[in-house]
Amino acid sequence: MSEPLRGVVVSHAAVAQALLAAVAAITGVDDALVPVSNDGCDTGALTERLTRAIADRPAVLFVDLPGGSCLTSSVRLARGKSDVAVVTGVNLAMLLDFVFHRDLAPADAARRAAEAGSRAIRTPAA
Amino acid sequence: MSIALYRIDDRLIHGQVVVGWGKPLNARFIVLVDDAVRASEWEQELYRMGVPADIEVVFASTAEAAQHLLEWERDPRVGILVSGAIETLAALSDNSHRLRRVNVGGLHHRPGRSERLRYVYLSDAEATQLRALAAQGVEVTAQDVPTAPPVPLKNFT
Numbered sequence: 001m002s003e004p005l006r007g008v009v010v011s012h013a014a015v016a017q018a019l020l021a022a023v024a025a026i027t028g029v030d031d032a033l034v035p036v037s038n039d040g041c042d043t044g045a046l047t048e049r050l051t052r053a054i055a056d057r058p059a060v061l062f063v064d065l066p067g068g069s070c071l072t073s074s075v076r077l078a079r080g081k082s083d084v085a086v087v088t089g090v091n092l093a094m095l096l097d098f099v100f101h102r103d104l105a106p107a108d109a110a111r112r113a114a115e116a117g118s119r120a121i122r123t124p125a126a
Numbered sequence: 127m128s129i130a131l132y133r134i135d136d137r138l139i140h141g142q143v144v145v146g147w148g149k150p151l152n153a154r155f156i157v158l159v160d161d162a163v164r165a166s167e168w169e170q171e172l173y174r175m176g177v178p179a180d181i182e183v184v185f186a187s188t189a190e191a192a193q194h195l196l197e198w199e200r201d202p203r204v205g206i207l208v209s210g211a212i213e214t215l216a217a218l219s220d221n222s223h224r225l226r227r228v229n230v231g232g233l234h235h236r237p238g239r240s241e242r243l244r245y246v247y248l249s250d251a252e253a254t255q256l257r258a259l260a261a262q263g264v265e266v267t268a269q270d271v272p273t274a275p276p277v278p279l280k281n282f283t
Binding site for chain 2: 012038040041042043044045065066067068069071072075076079
């Protein structure tokens with residue numbers, strides 16, 4: 001793949017912006033991810049924000065919850081497009097992995113990110 | 127117990143409905159009244175994804191909702207009915223005269239609407255529709271989540 005994947009973080013309120021700030025602070029990478037908030041949006045307006053964020057590039061959409069307006073708009077937009085994939089339950093660990101693996105196909109990058117994010121969820125003994 | 131919340135929300139089933147209202151009300155079923163979603167199995171699956179498995183989700187067209195409203199009202203479980211359109215709730219009220227309260231939970235910006243509250247944007251025609259609903263004896267308030275104070279209709283139309 002010649003063009004690196006774009007990651008679009010889709011969230012309620014300012015979760016997406018905060019995750020991007022954390023990714024940039026940890027990795028120094030500040031051009032791989034775009035934040036989209038659903039604040040003030042109906043589904044049509046959110047779809048427009050997502051379309052602008054993807055900007056006709058291959059992309060993975062990282063959605064905060066596995067349900068609700070962020071998910072429905074993201075899946076509607078990705079439906080039938082092989083160059084856009086969706087992952088739910090976004091967390092910092094999956095984004096940190098993603099920014100260094102943007103040469104994969106969108107579906108493969110989404111699967112890899114989901115695995116990385118899942119591995120980060122633990123209950124360490126205190 | 128019946129339908130505890132009649133809600134107008136253009137995001138339909140989402141976090142505020144399932145968690146924000148569903149938890150304190152102990153809702154056991156959610157009715158989504160939307161003709162387009164009713165016609166699409168794929169869209170229905172998307173909306174089901176955001177709802178815990180122990181809460182039933184019913185998808186209905188406006189006509190089906192009018193037909194089944196009495197049955198839902200008599201259901202011993204607590205239910206929430208949500209639609210994205212004022213006219214849908216107005217139609218249900220016209221047909222049944224059973225709606226006592228309508229919650230305006232979220233109508234967001236689109237061309238032709240102006241901001242009335244942070245989460246309520248209305249065109250003049252929509253404001254008129256809400257006032258007409260109130261004129262039928264329905265208490266119409268805006269309230270996005272249960273912890274917020276309800277805003278009387280006259281304060282946002």
